[in-house]
Amino acid sequence: MASPPPPKTLTIAGSDSGGGAGIQADLKTFTALGTYGLSVITALTSQNTLGVDGVVAVNPPFVSKQLRAVIDDIGVDTIKIGMLHNHHIIEAVAETLTALFPPAGSSKLPPIVLDPVMISTSEHVLLDPSSLPALKTHLLPLCTLVTPNIAEAKKLSSLERIDSVEDMKAAAKKISELGSHAVLVKGGHLDERQVYDVLYETANGEYTVFEHPRIHTKNTHGTGCTQSSAIAAFLSKGNSLREAIQLATDYVQAALLASFDIGHGSGPLNHLV
Numbered sequence: 135m136a137s138p139p140p141p142k143t144l145t146i147a148g149s150d151s152g153g154g155a156g157i158q159a160d161l162k163t164f165t166a167l168g169t170y171g172l173s174v175i176t177a178l179t180s181q182n183t184l185g186v187d188g189v190v191a192v193n194p195p196f197v198s199k200q201l202r203a204v205i206d207d208i209g210v211d212t213i214k215i216g217m218l219h220n221h222h223i224i225e226a227v228a229e230t231l232t233a234l235f236p237p238a239g240s241s242k243l244p245p246i247v248l249d250p251v252m253i254s255t256s257e258h259v260l261l262d263p264s265s266l267p268a269l270k271t272h273l274l275p276l277c278t279l280v281t282p283n284i285a286e287a288k289k290l291s292s293l294e295r296i297d298s299v300e301d302m303k304a305a306a307k308k309i310s311e312l313g314s315h316a317v318l319v320k321g322g323h324l325d326e327r328q329v330y331d332v333l334y335e336t337a338n339g340e341y342t343v344f345e346h347p348r349i350h351t352k353n354t355h356g357t358g359c360t361q362s363s364a365i366a367a368f369l370s371k372g373n374s375l376r377e378a379i380q381l382a383t384d385y386v387q388a389a390l391l392a393s394f395d396i397g398h399g400s401g402p403l404n405h406l407v
């Protein structure tokens with residue numbers, strides 16, 4: 135007899151040949167957290183623990199084709215979006231989601247968690263900077279949660295300085311004005327000892343500050359991908375947004391503590407925690 139299916143979580147993102155970030159991190163996270171992982175690949179990267187040395191974008195109609203194939207047959211409970219690479223892919227994803235779940239922005243859309251990936255830690259450009267307006271206009275209004283780090287939050291909010299939790303609150307509120315239901319500004323780089331992530335929820339105007347100790351390890355490759363995927367997985371399992379963020383943060387902490395050396399650079403998180 136067949137078992138009941140687990141919740142389904144889809145990632146729309148780029149592939150990391152080194153297995154630490156992107157689609158590979160997302161699928162590992164989905165599986166580790168007990169959901170069925172699906173993937174729509176937007177770009178291939180040639181990459182290892184030392185960095186990215188090449189990117190090839192998937193042609194936008196084929197990104198849409200993958201998305202339709204998944205939704206038409208299998209369906210999804212939650213969607214995580216990561217690296218989109220260029221505005222043609224951003225537009226294809228936004229248009230296809232809108233066509234598959236009409237009308238746009240209605241409750242018919244599954245929860246969407248967008249990690250607005252722009253530059254890798256190794257400083258490789260993962261989103262063409264001229265694509266920022268397309269991201270803001272076409273995709274953010276469809277999202278339940280957007281999870282920028284400080285550098286991405288500066289680009290999305292046009293604020294020049296984000297140096298404190300108060301600045302993070304201002305940035306989160308400003309980004310929410312682009313149309314998402316909530317914004318989580320991740321403060322990973324602000325403080326040596328503590329990490330503060332600031333959530334702003336548009337519906338009730340409330341801020342929540344998630345605080346946790348910084349884990350000192352060089353093996354942080356894929357942290358952002360893993361955090362946003364874990365949030366999506368917990369949403370698939372029926373947790374509220376705040377619960378999903380707290381549970382995802384705990385998971386990332388454990389995965390960082392258990393991370394290991396592999397290759398010669400920044401190693402991956404350990405998903406088997």
Ligand code: PLP
Pocket residue numbers: 147148149150155156157179181186216217251253254255256260354355356357358359
């Ligand atoms: N490669 C891909 C495909 C990604 O999606 C990302 C981040 O989202 C990265 C690389 C960068 O990972 P990190 O900055 O954690 O090294």
